[in-house]
Amino acid sequence: MTERSWWGWGRTDAALDDDACRELAATRVRPFLPLSGTLLPVPAVPPLPAPRIRPPARVVAATDDVSRAGHAYGKAYRDVVRALHGDVDHPPDAVLYPAGEEDIERTYGWAAANGVAVVPYGGGSSVVGGVEYRGGGPWVSLDLSRLAAVSEVDSVNLAVRVQGGVYGPALEDALRPHSLTLRHFPQSFEYSTVGGWLATRAGGHYATGYTHIDDHVAALRVLTPAGVSESLRVPASGAGPSPDRLFLGSEGILGVITEAWLRVRRRPAYTAATAVRFESLTAGVAATRTVAQSGLLPSNCRLLDPVEAALQAGVPDGGARLLLGFEGADAPVDAALARAVEWCRDAGGTPVAAPERWRRGFLRAPYLRDALVRLGLVVETVETACTWDRFEALHAAVCDAVAPALVTCRFTHVYPDGPAPYFTVLTTGGLSTWDGLKAAASDAIVHSGGTITHHHAVGRDHRPWYDRQRPGPFATALRAVKSTVDPHGVLNPGVLI
Amino acid sequence: MTERSWWGWGRTDAALDDDACRELAATRVRPFLPLSGTLLPVPAVPPLPAPRIRPPARVVAATDDVSRAGHAYGKAYRDVVRALHGDVDHPPDAVLYPAGEEDIERTYGWAAANGVAVVPYGGGSSVVGGVEYRGGGPWVSLDLSRLAAVSEVDSVNLAVRVQGGVYGPALEDALRPHSLTLRHFPQSFEYSTVGGWLATRAGGHYATGYTHIDDHVAALRVLTPAGVSESLRVPASGAGPSPDRLFLGSEGILGVITEAWLRVRRRPAYTAATAVRFESLTAGVAATRTVAQSGLLPSNCRLLDPVEAALQAGVPDGGARLLLGFEGADAPVDAALARAVEWCRDAGGTPVAAPERWRRGFLRAPYLRDALVRLGLVVETVETACTWDRFEALHAAVCDAVAPALVTCRFTHVYPDGPAPYFTVLTTGGLSTWDGLKAAASDAIVHSGGTITHHHAVGRDHRPWYDRQRPGPFATALRAVKSTVDPHGVLNPGVLI
Numbered sequence: 001m002t003e004r005s006w007w008g009w010g011r012t013d014a015a016l017d018d019d020a021c022r023e024l025a026a027t028r029v030r031p032f033l034p035l036s037g038t039l040l041p042v043p044a045v046p047p048l049p050a051p052r053i054r055p056p057a058r059v060v061a062a063t064d065d066v067s068r069a070g071h072a073y074g075k076a077y078r079d080v081v082r083a084l085h086g087d088v089d090h091p092p093d094a095v096l097y098p099a100g101e102e103d104i105e106r107t108y109g110w111a112a113a114n115g116v117a118v119v120p121y122g123g124g125s126s127v128v129g130g131v132e133y134r135g136g137g138p139w140v141s142l143d144l145s146r147l148a149a150v151s152e153v154d155s156v157n158l159a160v161r162v163q164g165g166v167y168g169p170a171l172e173d174a175l176r177p178h179s180l181t182l183r184h185f186p187q188s189f190e191y192s193t194v195g196g197w198l199a200t201r202a203g204g205h206y207a208t209g210y211t212h213i214d215d216h217v218a219a220l221r222v223l224t225p226a227g228v229s230e231s232l233r234v235p236a237s238g239a240g241p242s243p244d245r246l247f248l249g250s251e252g253i254l255g256v257i258t259e260a261w262l263r264v265r266r267r268p269a270y271t272a273a274t275a276v277r278f279e280s281l282t283a284g285v286a287a288t289r290t291v292a293q294s295g296l297l298p299s300n301c302r303l304l305d306p307v308e309a310a311l312q313a314g315v316p317d318g319g320a321r322l323l324l325g326f327e328g329a330d331a332p333v334d335a336a337l338a339r340a341v342e343w344c345r346d347a348g349g350t351p352v353a354a355p356e357r358w359r360r361g362f363l364r365a366p367y368l369r370d371a372l373v374r375l376g377l378v379v380e381t382v383e384t385a386c387t388w389d390r391f392e393a394l395h396a397a398v399c400d401a402v403a404p405a406l407v408t409c410r411f412t413h414v415y416p417d418g419p420a421p422y423f424t425v426l427t428t429g430g431l432s433t434w435d436g437l438k439a440a441a442s443d444a445i446v447h448s449g450g451t452i453t454h455h456h457a458v459g460r461d462h463r464p465w466y467d468r469q470r471p472g473p474f475a476t477a478l479r480a481v482k483s484t485v486d487p488h489g490v491l492n493p494g495v496l497i
Numbered sequence: 498m499t500e501r502s503w504w505g506w507g508r509t510d511a512a513l514d515d516d517a518c519r520e521l522a523a524t525r526v527r528p529f530l531p532l533s534g535t536l537l538p539v540p541a542v543p544p545l546p547a548p549r550i551r552p553p554a555r556v557v558a559a560t561d562d563v564s565r566a567g568h569a570y571g572k573a574y575r576d577v578v579r580a581l582h583g584d585v586d587h588p589p590d591a592v593l594y595p596a597g598e599e600d601i602e603r604t605y606g607w608a609a610a611n612g613v614a615v616v617p618y619g620g621g622s623s624v625v626g627g628v629e630y631r632g633g634g635p636w637v638s639l640d641l642s643r644l645a646a647v648s649e650v651d652s653v654n655l656a657v658r659v660q661g662g663v664y665g666p667a668l669e670d671a672l673r674p675h676s677l678t679l680r681h682f683p684q685s686f687e688y689s690t691v692g693g694w695l696a697t698r699a700g701g702h703y704a705t706g707y708t709h710i711d712d713h714v715a716a717l718r719v720l721t722p723a724g725v726s727e728s729l730r731v732p733a734s735g736a737g738p739s740p741d742r743l744f745l746g747s748e749g750i751l752g753v754i755t756e757a758w759l760r761v762r763r764r765p766a767y768t769a770a771t772a773v774r775f776e777s778l779t780a781g782v783a784a785t786r787t788v789a790q791s792g793l794l795p796s797n798c799r800l801l802d803p804v805e806a807a808l809q810a811g812v813p814d815g816g817a818r819l820l821l822g823f824e825g826a827d828a829p830v831d832a833a834l835a836r837a838v839e840w841c842r843d844a845g846g847t848p849v850a851a852p853e854r855w856r857r858g859f860l861r862a863p864y865l866r867d868a869l870v871r872l873g874l875v876v877e878t879v880e881t882a883c884t885w886d887r888f889e890a891l892h893a894a895v896c897d898a899v900a901p902a903l904v905t906c907r908f909t910h911v912y913p914d915g916p917a918p919y920f921t922v923l924t925t926g927g928l929s930t931w932d933g934l935k936a937a938a939s940d941a942i943v944h945s946g947g948t949i950t951h952h953h954a955v956g957r958d959h960r961p962w963y964d965r966q967r968p969g970p971f972a973t974a975l976r977a978v979k980s981t982v983d984p985h986g987v988l989n990p991g992v993l994i
Contacts, residue, residue, distance in 0.1 A: 235912035245742035415732035
């Protein structure tokens with residue numbers, strides 16, 4: 001953890017320094033938003049309250065201030081801004097680093113006996129309050145980074161057996177010598193783990209088709225306080241409700257996903273990509289729907305609205321951009337791209353060069369966000385999915401709800417029945433501004449028929465809206481499951497139920 | 498129900514008559530198996546025990562012998578052979594025909610108050626004992642065929658809102674004027690319902706990709722004894738564990754699926770198909786794995802072993818056959834077929850004409866099965882899915898387990914990580930022969946790492962093996978859910994838990 005930022009994204013040496021922050025302000029923010037000119041300094045770890053408990057015996061634990069502060073929050077705007085202001089008033093009493101399932105079992109037993117909450121921690125990239133604790137009692141952060149083995153790469157069946165604490169780059173490093181890849185690249189890729197992806201139903205690289213991590217799962221091993229749940233590794237099964245689907249999205253309240261069999265694929269040998277310009281977002285949406293319903297399955301099909309195109313992709317010509325890409329391991333994909341482009345032309349689009357800045361910036365974006373917060377901006381991302389017929393009204397409702405903030409919108413994923421719109425909201429202000437924006441945007445989404453989250457998970461921040469959207473008997477059922485597999489309620493209290 | 502066979506498959510006027518049975522025996526059975534020469538007659542409904550209960554008030558009910566006998570069993574071998582011998586000793590005390598959710602609620606209340614078991618009934622095509630009751634007490638068959646509305650066809654989002662009792666052909670009839678199709682054609686298509694497909698996680702038309710009915714679901718409305726669970730209709734969501742996935746595969750133990758939003762697609766305008774001959778099953782498996790892992794997603798990719806090719810497809814040349822087909826709504830698919838054929842050639846295959854008999858025979862097969870049972874044969878189908886590396890040993894184990902019965906094998910579906918093998922087992926004998934075959938084949942499958950069912954569901958016949966394969970904490974969790982949503986335990990007792 002020494003090189004990891006305790007308060008912001010990723011590595012300390014990759015963050016924007018003061019000069020870079022000021023350049024960002026001058027070149028990319030001031031044209032759009034007023035700025036006070038002050039730059040919040042990179043914070044030192046504030047003095048923390050003393051730990052109230054001693055960690056369990058025989059489990060590696062850290063109780064130093066840097067470790068505890070670094071595990072106090074996820075990486076949402078509200079997390080970063082609190083840390084920047086030195087507000088770390090309820091950190092974990094200890095950070096535990098289990099070496100394996102025995103240590104996790106020990107932790108469960110100890111937590112139940114001592115009334116301690118256990119919050120599983122993968123890469124800590126949650127933007128929904130998934131890894132903090134909002135109760136008043138003692139708690140520990142269960143950092144799973146030592147479950148770091150890529151245990152088996154199976155080239156015959158195109159699958160990999162991997163432990164839950166493996167980070168994205170480590171998994172791809174293990175697959176590369178076999179010419180295989182999971183091709184699951186959430187924006188958090190470098191600082192999130194397989195177990196975290198599974199527990200939160202992460203959205204992945206592909207803009208179409210099988211893209212949620214759910215679709216790559218062949219089997220799961222989950223350590224619940226009531227024992228190990230290990231599903232059969234088969235390509236498909238029709239035997240009762242899927243055990244895996246109960247744990248996918250369970251956000252650490254039912255158990256820790258210690259291992260998974262994931263389906264991988266051969267590395268793409270052929271790619272083809274372009275961008276298409278549309279005069280308006282509406283025209284772009286129509287073309288995107290055609291492509292999404294065609295069965296072509298592009299790997300990239302990201303529509304940027306004119307503001308997103310200007311701000312994030314550096315093409316401020318007032319038009320929307322559809323970024324189109326295809327990948328294939330076995331044969332060229334140019335014909336597929338040509339067909340998609342033809343439909344876009346029919347819908348009034350003009351093929352243009354793919355904007356380089358957008359592609360390079362994807363994994364850098366969280367560092368930029370931190371810089372913007374230091375500059376005194378509120379930066380929030382709000383994402384959802386809705387049917388095509390509801391998108392226009394949903395888009396208008398979100399923009400209205402957060403006005404006069406600057407809003408950009410892109411589609412991160414598209415399905416035959418609708419897009420997954422992703423809004424970035426920028427304004428000046430502080431934590432109370434964010435509170436209001438978040439609530440207004442979430443209300444607008446739910447009111448417009450979108451899901452409260454397509455791939456950021458529920459955590460603690462989306463709870464009120466999740467509760468409104470979840471079917472009543474399913475809520476009851478989930479509570480019944482929880483009380484069965486975690487009878488003492490030690491795991492991630494406050495999340496989901 | 499007047500035209501439906503009470504004892505066998507489908508419509509009485511579509512069944513093989515005595516002459517056709519004898520011709521089948523002479524031309525297609527005697528070359529492979531000895532036959533006694535006797536032909537069991539088409540049975541009359543035997544005298545049934547009198548109903549022990551009176552149906553609930555205000556729900557349409559039938560208590561006549563034909564209705565009750567026709568709802569006593571599904572359509573497994575053991576069901577047909579019992580009916581042929583007049584063994585219908587525990588029929589439902591009544592058949593209920595709810596007009597809507599109110600009637601189902603009335604039924605739940607009445608059943609709880611009177612200690613009556615309620616067994617949901619879609620098309621009655623279960624081959625795993627899913628629609629009978631093996632307890633000693635009174636029970637009713639809840640026939641959902643009056644929930645028959647295709648409520649909304651949505652061409653903008655490519656989706657359909659449909660009630661659970663809609664039969665396959667009725668759904669396609671409603672979609673055809675919109676040039677849409679669900680393209681879900683299980684072998685039971687004509688005599689199974691949407692609700693039944695969903696409750697049993699039916700396997701569909703496509704040999705690759707999204708093929709289980711699970712993958713077509715956008716939202717479900719389920720009436721549980723504890724109330725209605727209705728999920729949000731969105732293209733995708735990452736909000737907690739999927740509510741739909743808990744009900745998919747629940748086989749009527751948690752509630753009745755009264756309505757669903759399903760994703761549909763445009764009707765294919767382009768098709769391309771061929772067959773490829775291989776000298777051996779092993780050579781065919783290698784080629785099929787290449788195609789399944791290519792990302793090409795053929796609609797048909799069914800490998801028939803030499804015996805299946807001879808018996809079911811009428812090509813007795815000692816070779817295996819791979820049936821390959823592609824479909825597209827927007828563009829020709831010949832290039833994809835050409836690529837798949839090229840790989841098959843590389844693996845030693847020879848393109849040949851597609852066997853006509855196999856294609857025509859698919860929906861007729863259950864009628865043939867009934868005829869074979871009348872001829873005194875035991876006919877069982879056993880299906881599973883396993884990883885590629887395990888297939889050869891699994892195939893050998895199943896053949897050994899049922900020896901000296903005649904066994905044929907085909908792949909109904911293929912995935913990047915493995916095939917779904919489907920075995921047809923033929924021998925002379927009776928119910929006790931079947932008991933032994935079923936147990937031996939199921940043991941062999943489980944021992945070889947295959948799932949006890951890829952798409953036939955668990956029902957009552959697969960229970961012992963399902964119990965062995967299901968993760969312990971998931972079993973506990975499912976029991977907890979059951980006791981919450983069906984506190985009086987009225988729904989389909991004996992299934993799954």
